[in-house]
Amino acid sequence: MKQEIQDLVNKGLMLPLMEEFYTIQGEGYHKGTAAYFIRIGGCDVGCHWCDVKESWIADLHPPTKTETIVQNAKKYSDTVVVTGGEPLTWDMTELTSKLKAENCKTHIETSGAYELTGEWDWICLSPKKMKLPTQSVYEKANELKCIIYNKDDFKFAEAQAEKVNNDCILYLQPEWSKRDTMIPLIVDYVMANPKWKVSLQTHKYLNIP
């Protein structure tokens, strides 16, 4: 990549854009709500069950001006979900201030592995054991969405719930390939521990992006 372009990406004035699509938020608190999704490339967290591994290598995705991303997104929806990859790999200040200037609600899906940048109306934190969230994300998260791949993940979820702010809404979401075995355990767990709620990847049942 040319140095000038790399400099713009490093400042968050351009971002490696993997894909963008208008769909229904499938997961968590806002599930069922129409939103425009922007998927930014680049992630070094390395979840073995990640359902978008194609996003990991930033260089495979074209650096795109934040202005272009915003002017397009606002045509579709006044709610924009920024996901990835790991969006906090990049400085989100410019993207979110441009979205806010267009009166868009800004939502992020993040592992929290890097410091929080940007101005967010909704932060979904989905922590990962390999690269734990930064304090800045624990403090600001609106929802905590823990992925349950095996029984040990309930313990990890409880430890993460201790770290988030008191207003944070708590979700357990089955890892997709383990859903048949994990859903019954999650159901029992939530009934026994009702501070938690169930989150499913409903877009996969609806056959939408």
Ligand SMILES: C[S@@+](CC[C@H](N)C(=O)[O-])C[C@H]1O[C@@H](n2cnc3c(N)ncnc32)[C@H](O)[C@@H]1O
């Ligand atoms: C692909 S990630 C991108 C955003 C960010 N890197 C993160 O992990 O939060 C979006 C959401 O999908 C979840 N996810 C990824 N793969 C999944 C899978 N196989 N089953 C269930 N949830 C999954 C993540 O935990 C996260 O909440």
Ligand SMILES: Nc1nc2[nH]cc(C(=O)O)c2c(=O)[nH]1
């Ligand atoms: N419909 C839909 N809802 C989602 N919620 C979080 C997603 C993500 O990959 O970040 C996602 C996604 O990929 N599609």
Ligand code: SF4
């Ligand atoms: S942090 Fe998110 S994008 Fe990165 S590997 Fe894990 S689930 Fe995939």
Ligand SMILES: [Mg+2]
């Ligand atoms: Mg997804």
